[in-house]
Amino acid sequence: MGFTVRLNRRAKFAGRGRELIGGSPTRVLYLTERASRMILDRTAVVSDTPTGLLVDSLLESGMADPVLESLPELDTSSVTVVVPAFGRPLALARLLTSIGKKYKVIVVDDASPDPAAIRDITEQHGVHLVRLSSNSGPAQARNEGLKHVTTPYVAFADSDVVLNSDTIPFLLKHFNDPYVALAGPRVLGWDDGKGMNWIERYEEARSSLDLGTFPAIVRPRSPVSWLPGAFLLGRTDALGEGFTSASRVGEDVDLVWRLVEQGWRVRFEPEAKVWHEHRQSIRSWLSRKAFYGTSAHALSLRHPKAIAPAVFAPWSVVVVAVLLCQRSWSVPAAGAISAFAGWQISKRLGRSKHPGRIAASLTARGVLAAQTQTMALLVRHWWPLAIAASIFSRRLRRALAVACVLDAVWEYRRTRPRLDFFRFAAARRLDDLAYGTGVWSSALRGPSLRCLLPDIRKNPN
Structure with missing residues (x-):
């Protein structure tokens, strides 16, 4: 009771308030007179079974988004953070500092070239370290960390991101909806204070990881069709064994689409933010963009109906x-x-x-x-x-x-x-x-x- 949603900018009334046009994909939702009265000032609140059914329909159609300010905060001790790490000890230290002491943290060292540096950082921050004998990629590293998670929720954070103090608590509110399996924040560019070059300024505005300023349900062929693995918060039971271990690219897209196929909801929440250290040289930047593109064929084999470029x-x-x-x-x-x-x-x-x-x-x-x-x-x-x-x-x-x-x-x-x-x-x-x-x-x-x-x-x- 009290779960509140608000119609998003794409939803429009017609037919004297009895027809609702919008959603993702676009559709026309015909409302009964009683249902139309349940929506006041573009807002609906769950107070009984009929309002619950209406709110569920609005969420599932992509016409409305949860009003997080109205939802209770969930216990942050119910979250474990899993961090795959390969080298970059300074970035790892920066991330762990931003996470703070409120959460259990598991760092999975994916066979870093200097394991001692990773071990020293984890000891300084008092977090659990799992070391892999061979480099398997971020998907497998996350899955190894997931095996050690005993809390109801798990966050996956890449070592080159920085969290805000309210990133996890804000995302966690989405799990008041029992159908939500995964949620992701807006990923912005990290400014180290030394100034950004033109590539970083472009990425600041048009990064592949930045999915915009509007909250959304996430699924194939929607305005937001995937979530970047740079940071994800999930319901541990819903994730099963986690990511597809063999994938070194596109594993985040695959996870989102599999959860949607299983009937779960996935949410993008831009009010929750993390900062990502974008690449600075043209060569490394273009290589990363091409690397993202190489996920297309593997995704077409697993999700042939979702991969079409248009x-x-x-x-x-x-x-x-x-x-x-x-x-x-x-x-x-x-x-x-x-x-x-x-x-x-x-x-x-x-x-x-x-x-x-x-x-x-x-x-x-x-x-x-x-x-x-x-x-x-x-x-x-x-x-x-x-x-x-x-x-x-x-x-x-x-x-x-x-x-x-x-x-x-x-x-x-x-x-x-x-x-x-x-x-x-x-x-x-x-x-x-x-x-x-x-x-x-x-x-x-x-x-x-x-x-x-x-x-x-x-x-x-």
Whole structure:
């Protein structure tokens, strides 16, 4: 009782408050008169069984997020922190200092080159040390630490992050929801006080680990589809044996998707924060981006329905193809196709008071999503093909140039980095080139192009 949720920015009322549009994926939720009265000022509170069912539906649909300030704090002694470590004793000492003395901590030394330095740090901080005989990667190291956890909750913290004093208590509140198995904070760039170079300033604004400023349910094909393993807080019983041990990259994505497939909820909470030491040189930064991309093929084998780089409805593919033709008839034809698609959608909204209006809104969202996904494919996942084809096609060359510029402008305005536009745009394109190289490398080694193929389905939502 008292569990409170608030509708998020994507949820919109229609039909005099009896229809709720939004969620992830987008849907229309039809409310009874009684249910509509349970939502006051976009907020719903669990007070009995009907309100509990409504709140559960809002959370599961991605239309609402928990109001953490209204939830009781859980006992922090119920959390054990597991830290995989390979070298970097100074970073480990910094992390352990930020964790403090409130939690049991297990450091797993993944066969560091200087084990004595790791041992000295753990002894200074009074934490438990587990040493592995051979280097197995962070997934296996976390799993070895997980074997020693006896508390209801476990946090995994990489040695190159720094915690705030309220990071764990804030995330822990999400576990008042018995269906939550895993939660993750916002991961920001660590500033050591010596100033940031242009790569670090780009990462500060557009890091692969920073998932934004809005709380969200986490699952495939949602605005937040994964959580970085830099820091995670989980329900010990739900995690089972933990991460896929053989994975050295993408193990965090795999864990999230497996939990979702098992029916658990996963939450992203940006009000909880950790700071990550980003790479400073161009070479190490690009190598890391390409390394992330190499997870694509392995993930496509374990989660073939979730790995697609883009999801289209058949009609939106036709709209994109028509616009890429760049003919005088392209815009009118795209408009006609979209209008027909909107009409088809409206026929499925017979319970709505204004099906045409809602269908028009959903169709517009679909067109915008198709265009943005196409741009992302051209500049990120498909860039080798796009560049090769643009040599022979003036229209594709124009489309690729427009995608490069529009993407950079949009991200620059959205993130407002402490960096001039030209260096930001250059970093943005290098980021995409490196990641796409990693994806292609994994696909060709597979060999399988499944991780590069979009998913075209009649009902992408």
